[in-house]
Structure formats: structure tokens, C-alpha cells
Amino acid sequence: xxxxxxxxxxxxxxxxxxxxxxxxxxxxxxxxxxxxxxxxxxxxxxxxxxxxxxxxxxxxxxxxxxxxxxxxxxxxxxxxxxxxxxxxxxxxxxxxxxxxxxxxxxxxxxxxxxxxxxxxxxxxxxxxxxxxxxxxxxxxxxxxxxxxxxxxxxxxxxxxxxxxxxxxxxxxxxxxxxxxxxxxxxxxxxxxxxxxxxxxxxxxxxxxxxxxxxxxxxxxxxxxxxxxxxxxxxxxxxxxxxxxxxxxxxxxxxxxxxxxxxxxxxxxxxxxxxxxxxxxxxxxxxxxxxxxxxxxxxxxxxxxxxxxxxxxxxxxxxxxxxxxxxxxxxxxxxxxxxxxxxxxxxxxxxxxxxxxxxxxxxxxxxxxxxxxxxxxxxxxxxxxxxxxxxxxxxxxxxxxxxxxxxxxxxxxxxxxxxxxxxxxx
Numbered sequence: 504x505x506x507x508x509x510x511x512x513x514x515x516x517x518x519x520x521x522x523x524x525x526x527x528x529x530x531x532x533x534x535x536x537x538x539x540x541x542x543x544x545x546x547x548x549x550x551x552x553x554x555x556x557x558x559x560x561x562x563x564x565x566x567x568x569x570x571x572x573x574x575x576x577x578x579x580x581x582x583x584x585x586x587x588x589x590x591x592x593x594x595x596x597x598x599x600x601x602x603x604x605x606x607x608x609x610x611x612x613x614x615x616x617x618x619x620x621x622x623x624x625x626x627x628x629x630x631x632x633x634x635x636x637x638x639x640x641x642x643x644x645x646x647x648x649x650x651x652x653x654x655x656x657x658x659x660x661x662x663x664x665x666x667x668x669x670x671x672x673x674x675x676x677x678x679x680x681x682x683x684x685x686x687x688x689x690x691x692x693x694x695x696x697x698x699x700x701x702x703x704x705x706x707x708x709x710x711x712x713x714x715x716x717x718x719x720x721x722x723x724x725x726x727x728x729x730x731x732x733x734x735x736x737x738x739x740x741x742x743x744x745x746x747x748x749x750x751x752x753x754x755x756x757x758x759x760x761x762x763x764x765x766x767x768x769x770x771x772x773x774x775x776x777x778x779x780x781x782x783x784x785x786x787x788x789x790x791x792x793x794x795x796x797x798x799x800x801x802x803x804x805x806x807x808x809x810x811x812x813x814x815x816x817x818x819x820x821x822x823x824x825x826x827x828x829x830x831x832x833x834x835x836x837x838x839x840x841x842x843x844x845x846x847x848x849x850x851x852x853x854x855x856x857x858x859x860x861x862x863x864x865x866x867x868x869x870x871x872x873x874x875x876x877x878x879x880x881x882x883x884x885x886x887x888x889x890x891x892x893x894x895x896x897x898x899x900x901x902x903x904x905x906x907x908x909x910x911x912x913x914x915x916x917x918x919x920x921x922x923x924x925x926x927x928x
Contacts, residue, residue: 807911869895 518528520535524542529535537558540546546556548563552570557563565586568574574584576591580598585591593615596602602612604619608626613619621643624630630640632647636654641647649670652658658668660675664682669675677698680686686696688703692710697703705726708714714724716731720738725731733755736742742752744759748766753759761783764770770780772787776794781787789811792798798808800815804822809815817838820826826836828843832850837843845867848854854864856871860878865871873895876882882892884899888906893899901922904910910920912927921927 805911 518530520529520532522535522538527538540558546558548557548560550563550566555566557566568586574586576585576588578591578594583594585594596614602614604613604616606619606622611622613622624642630642632641632644634647634650639650641650652670658670660669660672662675662678667678669678680698686698688697688700690703690706695706697706708726714726716725716728718731718734723734725734736754742754744753744756746759746762751762753762764782770782772781772784774787774790779790781790792810798810800809800812802815802818807818809818820838826838828840829836830843830846848866854866856865856868858871858874863874865874876894882894884893884896886899886902891902904922910922912924913920914927
């Protein structure tokens with residue numbers, strides 16, 4: 504009779520048991536007693552395999568299945584299996600498309616009520632979980648716990664294929680797909696495939712042209728919110744990521760990590776066609792197009808094509824005559840910011856690239872490399888059409904145009920065309 508009365512309280516929303524530490528109320532007294540352990544920190548149920556402890560025995564028993572590998576709840580639609588029946592039932596809603604929990608503030612819907620409650624906090628701005636190490640606050644306690652591992656440096660999930668370790672099991676599983684080559688999420692518009700559904704959805708916005716994140720300072724828009732937040736630092740001048748080896752600072756942590764490889768000399772991305780190695784995977788992919796001859800970015804004004812979109816955009820400024828970078832010391836202007844910085848060294852006399860063999864110094868790193876090749880007699884740039892070799896890649900490119908007969912610089916006054924812009928002038 505007592506159990507029936509307690510159960511009926513569920514239907515009438517009766518919650519007579521109130522926590523004195525917080526405002527939570529409960530249908531049953533034993534639920535309140537269990538809840539109190541959150542405030543006292545009491546976790547009497549300890550795992551014998553690891554140092555984790557739990558408030559409830561049932562939670563410990565579920566946890567132990569992680570160590571045994573037991574997953575008794577099998578999905579009938581796919582080959583996934585789960586430790587808990589509740590997790591299986593939640594997973595099955597992915598196949599049915601069922602999202603019964605609808606947000607009243609926006610059109611988003613969710614598989615479970617907990618996700619909806621967490622989502623509501625986005626609208627209310629509520630972030631009750633505060634980090635004691637820094638000022639960051641979070642919507643969910645789980646997100647706070649993950650964040651705290653950044654401060655402790657704890658990365659309990661180790662990859663068995665390489666020496667990388669991760670804060671969460673989900674991050675490890677994603678990483679392992681790099682080793683297996685698994686990319687289950689296929690784009691229907693092109694041949695690209697992705698490791699996660701989120702990355703696929705982001706990629707699809709390239710095809711639709713959708714850029715929902717608009718900068719309030721300029722007319723630029725972005726596919727991802729994180730890209731907008733990074734971009735806004737351009738306007739504020741904020742560069743929070745400081746290199747400990749030199750004075751350089753960066754807008755994004757990823758840019759700092761890439762820069763630090765210059766100091767360590769680390770170049771983990773190796774070309775299989777030649778001996779070149781690169782700091783970033785994107786640089787390697789761009790370089791590989793040299794070997795394949797792929798130039799997907801074509802100029803609509805002339806016949807030129809380029810390996811990278813950035814090179815095409817820079818080239819198009821030749822046709823428009825745009826030179827956005829103006830020198831303060833003289834009346835010259837240039838297309839690229841890097842050219843502006845190089846030219847300023849003419850005025851300052853700065854020559855930061857020093858030869859270790861002699862006392863000569865240079866404004867550009869490329870000039871130093873050319874100088875070193877002259878001293879060593881090395882000519883690394885070899886022509887595939889003839890036996891000639893060169894100190895610089897530019898010299899090789901000019902010779903290759905001689906073999907192909909390419910003369911991209913035509914005179915507007917007569918029919919003569921030239922291999923280089925200098926010859927045209």
C-alpha cells in the first residue's frame with residue numbers, strides 16, 4: 504500500500520522530500536538519501552579494477568562491465584551493443600528518427616529529456632557549474648569535469664597504435680578511426696567522406712553556401728561559430744596564445760602549436776614522392792599537388808590555374824590592380840602583406856637571416872637558402888626534361904616554361920608574349 508501511494512505521487516507531481524543543501528525535491532525518501540551523498544562526497548561503492556567510486560551499487564555494477572567488456576544489449580538495426588538497456592533504447596531513436604522532447608524557444612528537438620533540459624540553459628544563459636581553477640562556467644557538470652582535466656593534465660584514454668592520449672573515450676574512438684582509415688559519413692554531393700557526422704554536416708554547408716555566423720564588424724560570414732570567434736580577434740587585436748620561445752602571439756591555439764614546431768624543428772608530415780617534410784598536414788597536401796600536377800583553382804580572366812585558392816585570389820589582384828598594402832616610408836604598394844613586411848626591411852636595414860658559414864645576412868630566408876646552396880654547390884631542383892639542375896625552384900620553373908613553350912605575359916600593344924613579367928616590362 505505504501506509503494507502504491509509513493510507511485511501515485513509521480514502522477515500528481517507530489518515531491519514531499521526536500522534537500523536542505525539545495526532546492527531539489529524528490530518523490531521518495533530513499534532518492535533524497537542517495538542525493539545527499541552528492542553534497543557529502545560519500546561514494547561507498549568502490550571498483551576493484553580502478554580507483555573509481557560510486558554513490559550507488561547499481562552504477563558500480565554497470566561500470567564494471569567496462570572492464571569485462573560485457574555489452575548485453577544489442578541493437579537489431581546495426582551491430583552496436585551497449586552496457587545499459589536505457590542506452591540501447593536511446594540509441595534506437597536514432598534509427599526511428601524519434602525526438603519527442605521539443606524546445607519551446609526554438610525548433611530543436613531531442614532524443615532524451617536530459618538533453619532538452621541542458622539545451623534550455625543556452626536560452627536562459629544559466630551556467631551553474633564553475634571551475635575553481637579559472638573563471639570558466641558550464642551548463643553541465645559533465646562538461647566541468649572534462650574541463651578540469653585540462654588543469655590536471657589527466658588523459659586516461661591511451662591509443663594503442665601511437666603515443667597519443669585523450670581526456671575522453673569519445674576523443675580516443677574518433678582518433679582510432681585515423682589509424683583504421685574508417686570514414687563512415689559520406690557526402691552525397693561529392694566523393695568526400697568523414698570520420699564524424701558533425702564534420703560531414705559542416706562540410707555540406709560548402710555545397711549549400713550556408714554561412715550562418717556573420718561578423719558584426721565586417722561583411723565576412725563563416726560556416727562555424729568557432730571560426731567567427733577567431734575572426735573577431737582580428738578586429739579586437741587580441742592574441743591570447745603567446746609563444747614561450749619568441750615574442751610571437753597568435754589568435755588561435757592551433758596556430759601557436761603549429762608555430763612551435765618551427766622552434767622544435769618537428770616536421771611530422773612526410774611526402775612519399777620526395778624527401779620534403781612539413782609542419783602541417785595541409786602544407787603536405789598542397790605540396791603533393793606539385794607531383795600530381797593538380798591545379799583546381801582556375802582564373803576566369805586568363806588561362807592560369809593554381810594549387811591553392813589563396814594563390815588564385817592573390818593572382819586575381821593583378822587583373823584588378825588592387826594593392827591593399829601601402830608602405831608608410833615610401834609611395835609603393837603591394838598585393839601581399841608578406842611583401843610589405845619584406846620591403847619594410849629595406850627601410851629598417853634589418854637582415855634577420857644569418858649564414859652560419861660566413862658573416863653574410865639576408866632579408867629573406869629564401870635568399871639565405873640560395874646563398875647556402877651556392878656555397879655548398881648543391882642544385883636540388885632538377886629538370887625532368889633535360890639534365891639541368893638549379894639552385895632555386897624559380898630558375899627551374901622558368902626553364903620548364905621554355906620546354907612547354909608557355910609565355911603567360913602577353914604585350915597589350917603587339918602580339919609578342921614573354922615567359923616572365925620582367926621581360927614584358
